[in-house]
Amino acid sequence: MTDDQLAAAYLKRLRRAAGGLPRARRTELLEAIQAHIAEARAAGAVPLRDVLDGLGEPEEIAAAAGGGMRAGAGGHQIAAVVLLLAGGAVFFIGWFAGVVLLWTSARWRWYDKLLGTLVWPGGLAGVAVYGALFAVSSGGSQVCSGAAGQAATCVTQGGGGLPDWLRTFVFVLILAAPVAVAIRLLRRARRTPNQDEPLIPEPAVL
Amino acid sequence: MAQVAQMRRGLLPYCVLAMLRDTERYGFDLVQALGAVGGLVTSQGTIYPLLARLRRQGLVGTTWRESAAGPPRRYYQLTSAGRAALADFAREWTQLRDSVDALLGTGKKDMT
Numbered sequence: 001m002t003d004d005q006l007a008a009a010y011l012k013r014l015r016r017a018a019g020g021l022p023r024a025r026r027t028e029l030l031e032a033i034q035a036h037i038a039e040a041r042a043a044g045a046v047p048l049r050d051v052l053d054g055l056g057e058p059e060e061i062a063a064a065a066g067g068g069m070r071a072g073a074g075g076h077q078i079a080a081v082v083l084l085l086a087g088g089a090v091f092f093i094g095w096f097a098g099v100v101l102l103w104t105s106a107r108w109r110w111y112d113k114l115l116g117t118l119v120w121p122g123g124l125a126g127v128a129v130y131g132a133l134f135a136v137s138s139g140g141s142q143v144c145s146g147a148a149g150q151a152a153t154c155v156t157q158g159g160g161g162l163p164d165w166l167r168t169f170v171f172v173l174i175l176a177a178p179v180a181v182a183i184r185l186l187r188r189a190r191r192t193p194n195q196d197e198p199l200i201p202e203p204a205v206l
Numbered sequence: 207m208a209q210v211a212q213m214r215r216g217l218l219p220y221c222v223l224a225m226l227r228d229t230e231r232y233g234f235d236l237v238q239a240l241g242a243v244g245g246l247v248t249s250q251g252t253i254y255p256l257l258a259r260l261r262r263q264g265l266v267g268t269t270w271r272e273s274a275a276g277p278p279r280r281y282y283q284l285t286s287a288g289r290a291a292l293a294d295f296a297r298e299w300t301q302l303r304d305s306v307d308a309l310l311g312t313g314k315k316d317m318t
Contacts, residue, residue: 025258032233032254035280039234042276054241056249065255 003048007037014058017106021065029065059106077107077189081182084116088125095123107189119181120174127175214246219256220299221246223284223292226266230283233257257282265291 001009014033018026033055040051055061080101087094102108102116120126162170225231225239236257237250247253260266265288270278284292 028258029254032257032280033251035277036234036237036251036254038276039232039279054249055251058251060249061251061255064249064252065258 003041006048006052007041010037010052010055010058013106014061017059017062018065019106021062025065029061033061074107074189076101076105077186080105080116081185083123084185085123085178085182086125088122092122092125095121095125098123102185105189108185109188112185112188115181116185119177123178124175127178130174131171211248214248218246218253219260220292220295222253222256222260223265223288223295226282226284226288227292230269230281232271232279232281234279236282260288264288 011030011034015026015030018029021029036055037048037051040046041048046054080098083094083098084102085098087096087098099117102113108116120130122129221240221243222236225236231239233254237247237253240247240253241250257266261268261282264285266282267285269281269283271281273279
């Protein structure tokens with residue numbers, strides 16, 4: 001990446017992280033950081049990467065500006081969670097859209113994003129597909145024996161050697177996991193803005 | 207040490223005011239100077255929201271000035287309210303520092 005691209009990417013991240021600020025304050029913040037980067041580059045004493053490291057994470061700067069992020073889950077976050085959960089019903093495309101929304105939101109940490117992606121691909125529709133596959137591959141099959149004309153004796157064999165109660169339990173667990181993850185994502189989206197308190201109290205004691 | 211971070215955060219506004227006591231400074235200059243002190247600022251970028259807040263609180267004023275090299279710079283200077291707040295803080299701080307030093311046994315033992 002060239003320095004121009006590096007600086008642009010940093011400012012873009014900051015603009016996104018500061019999305020919850022009133023417009024005037026966000027503009028002021030972005031201009032100040034932009035000016036800082038320009039001054040540092042003009043001085044040329046330090047590689048740009050180190051300048052940006054010195055500035056800190058854009059999210060941290062936005063949080064210091066107070067209300068760097070909107071309180072409560074926004075439309076973006078709610079759409080992401082709904083699509084992850086139910087979007088798979090439309091040939092998985094909805095689910096992919098949910099993944100994109102998940103990863104483009106600044107409201108979640110990377111591990112939450114990973115969790116949202118991996119549990120489970122396809123969401124609830126994915127679970128239905130896995131369930132069907134599971135039932136086909138290891139579901140109970142009937143084995144009948146007995147000569148023609150006699151009452152056939154049929155034995156139902158449990159799939160995969162697992163007892164029925166265990167299979168039900170596993171299935172419920174698999175079904176519950178994405179719902180639990182969805183609830184977690186919504187809660188995290190709501191909680192993130194409050195993790196960093198403002199730099200100084202407002203109105204300040206000053 | 208979350209408490210230390212908290213303390214640092216509480217002191218930083220006054221350190222910024224102190225940096226402007228004798229001279230006005232533009233943002234980059236101020237951040238550089240603060241960074242040089244050491245132990246005060248972990249993320250330089252957070253100084254800018256702080257400056258904006260001090261301005262909204264009327265403790266610093268800003269003026270745009272032409273720069274010999276590059277675009278105009280925004281200079282920050284203390285207002286009379288900022289000067290008063292700094293003086294109040296300096297008084298409180300001296301007292302507090304002496305008391306804590308005495309308790310820790312690191313500073314002047316004789317408090318009289």
